[in-house]
Amino acid sequence: MIELRHLSKTFLTKEGSFEALRDISLTVEDGDIHGIIGVSGAGKSTLVRCVNLLEKPTSGSVLIDGEDVTNYSGRRLLNLRGKIGMIFQDFSLFAQRNALANVIFPLQLRRDSRKDAAKRGMELLELVGLAHKAKSYPAQLSGGQQQRVAIARALANHPSYLLCDEATSALDSLTTDAILQLLKTINHELGVTILVITHEMKVIETICNKVAVLDGAQIVERGKTADVFAQPEQQITQRLLGQAMAEAAAQAAAESATAVSASTTLTDQLAYLEVKSDV
Amino acid sequence: MFDFLRDFIDQYGDLLVQSSIDTLLAVSLATTLAYILGILLAVVLKITAPGSLKPQVLINSVIGWIVNMGRSIPFIILMVILIPLSRMIVGTSLGVLGSIIPLTIGAAPFVARIVESSFEEVPAGSIEAAQAFGASTFQIIWKVYLRESLPSLIRGAAITLITLIGYQAIMGAFGGGGLGDVAVRFGYHRYKGDVMVAAVLILIVLVQLIQSTADLIARKIDKR
Numbered sequence: 308m309i310e311l312r313h314l315s316k317t318f319l320t321k322e323g324s325f326e327a328l329r330d331i332s333l334t335v336e337d338g339d340i341h342g343i344i345g346v347s348g349a350g351k352s353t354l355v356r357c358v359n360l361l362e363k364p365t366s367g368s369v370l371i372d373g374e375d376v377t378n379y380s381g382r383r384l385l386n387l388r389g390k391i392g393m394i395f396q397d398f399s400l401f402a403q404r405n406a407l408a409n410v411i412f413p414l415q416l417r418r419d420s421r422k423d424a425a426k427r428g429m430e431l432l433e434l435v436g437l438a439h440k441a442k443s444y445p446a447q448l449s450g451g452q453q454q455r456v457a458i459a460r461a462l463a464n465h466p467s468y469l470l471c472d473e474a475t476s477a478l479d480s481l482t483t484d485a486i487l488q489l490l491k492t493i494n495h496e497l498g499v500t501i502l503v504i505t506h507e508m509k510v511i512e513t514i515c516n517k518v519a520v521l522d523g524a525q526i527v528e529r530g531k532t533a534d535v536f537a538q539p540e541q542q543i544t545q546r547l548l549g550q551a552m553a554e555a556a557a558q559a560a561a562e563s564a565t566a567v568s569a570s571t572t573l574t575d576q577l578a579y580l581e582v583k584s585d586v
Numbered sequence: 587m588f589d590f591l592r593d594f595i596d597q598y599g600d601l602l603v604q605s606s607i608d609t610l611l612a613v614s615l616a617t618t619l620a621y622i623l624g625i626l627l628a629v630v631l632k633i634t635a636p637g638s639l640k641p642q643v644l645i646n647s648v649i650g651w652i653v654n655m656g657r658s659i660p661f662i663i664l665m666v667i668l669i670p671l672s673r674m675i676v677g678t679s680l681g682v683l684g685s686i687i688p689l690t691i692g693a694a695p696f697v698a699r700i701v702e703s704s705f706e707e708v709p710a711g712s713i714e715a716a717q718a719f720g721a722s723t724f725q726i727i728w729k730v731y732l733r734e735s736l737p738s739l740i741r742g743a744a745i746t747l748i749t750l751i752g753y754q755a756i757m758g759a760f761g762g763g764g765l766g767d768v769a770v771r772f773g774y775h776r777y778k779g780d781v782m783v784a785a786v787l788i789l790i791v792l793v794q795l796i797q798s799t800a801d802l803i804a805r806k807i808d809k810r
Contacts, residue, residue, distance in 0.1 A: 399712055400712075416729075444809035
């Protein structure tokens with residue numbers, strides 16, 4: 308369980324202080340896929356970085372499995388971070404390491420034997436469907452493939468939690484769907500609790516069972532995704548929802564157009580399906 | 587023509603071979619030592635920088651200031667200043683041995699800045715990812731900064747080697763031995779134009795070889 312209690316974060320800049328988070332309280336239960344949605348600059352990235360203390364909160368506390376970790380430092384902090392996986396918008400893979408070496412990076416930090424690490428790395432690449440790309444370097448992989456490698460890397464240490472910072476924002480719609488499905492699988496089959504930061508309602512709608520809406524450094528609305536979607540109370544939520552519906556409609560139109568043009572011959576149709584399943 | 591070449595090689599071959607070896611020896615030893623010092627300086631500069639892993643404004647500005655000072659002293663003057671130190675450490679300020687200390691001290695601040703700029707090429711995202719997985723500062727330096735910037739570090743090492751070949755040739759004129767010494771002693775003082783030309787030609791070949799080898803290796807290992 309991840310608990311944030313009255314968390315605030317203020318950055319001091321040359322222009323003065325900037326309040327990124329104000330009195331955030333939030334609980335992520337084990338087994339949840341919990342979403343946090345907000346527009347750019349709402350403080351989402353700062354919030355997720357407070358969970359593994361890449362950002363130190365100005366006040367308030369972070370509890371992981373009931374233990375207050377806010378003031379962890381040194382070895383204890385590094386061990387804690389080792390148990391929380393994280394993926395990023397730009398994937399942040401190591402460009403000079405191949406896919407397998409990227410995946411086992413967290414294991415090598417703990418001095419696991421090379422052989423054990425390689426075995427675990429291949430299992431993980433298998434899980435994300437990229438065992439055949441083990442020797443490829445990030446530059447040789449597509450965005451979707453890179454994010455799969457990053458997911459495998461985040462899972463290397465058997466984490467209980469996975470933090471996703473705008474994990475699909477750099478990906479196209481079809482690839483996003485595939486990555487979201489993978490996250491769902493990881494949640495169901497490995498029992499990993501996932502905290503998702505996004506600006507896309509579609510992401511929340513597809514995988515999150517709970518959602519919190521972040522606006523102006525505060526949580527303005529939270530609850531089960533179904534409830535929030537059915538009766539959005541805040542204007543910002545309605546706006547985000549409206550945007551999502553407009554996008555969905557546009558996409559549906561685009562997809563039906565593709566489907567029509569693809570259905571001219573059977574081979575074309577098969578090729579279309581292949582493209583879809585390949586991402 | 588061939589007779590001339592045969593005579594020339596008989597007369598100066600050994601001298602040129604020996605002084606080439608001397609130059610290479612002095613330059614590679616000094617580059618190695620300068621890299622040990624320079625990488626240490628660069629690592630301290632990088633991790634103590636504002637907003638970096640261990641921000642330390644005071645240490646950062648002091649080291650930065652020392653590095654800048656080291657780089658602004660003209661090499662000839664540095665050479666003279668370092669004569670006592672060289673005598674103390676290696677026992678002489680002359681020949682190959684005597685040129686190692688001035689070359690090392692002269693190159694270290696230069697290396698520090700070159701390595702620092704290689705570190706700048708490592709994306710901030712890679713550093714953050716390593717931190718998120720619980721990497722210690724030492725592991726981030728070793729497994730991310732140095733590993734990820736390796737192709738750039740190799741290109742930087744070629745720049746340093748070539749710069750030091752130039753410095754070493756200057757030292758030749760002041761008793762530093764090597765190819766520069768041959769070019770000055772025979773070519774300039776004794777009007778042996780052919781020996782001077784031969785020494786310069788060898789220097790040109792050395793520089794070309796170092797540069798192409800480094801380019802080749804860097805291209806081969808760079809996976810970006």
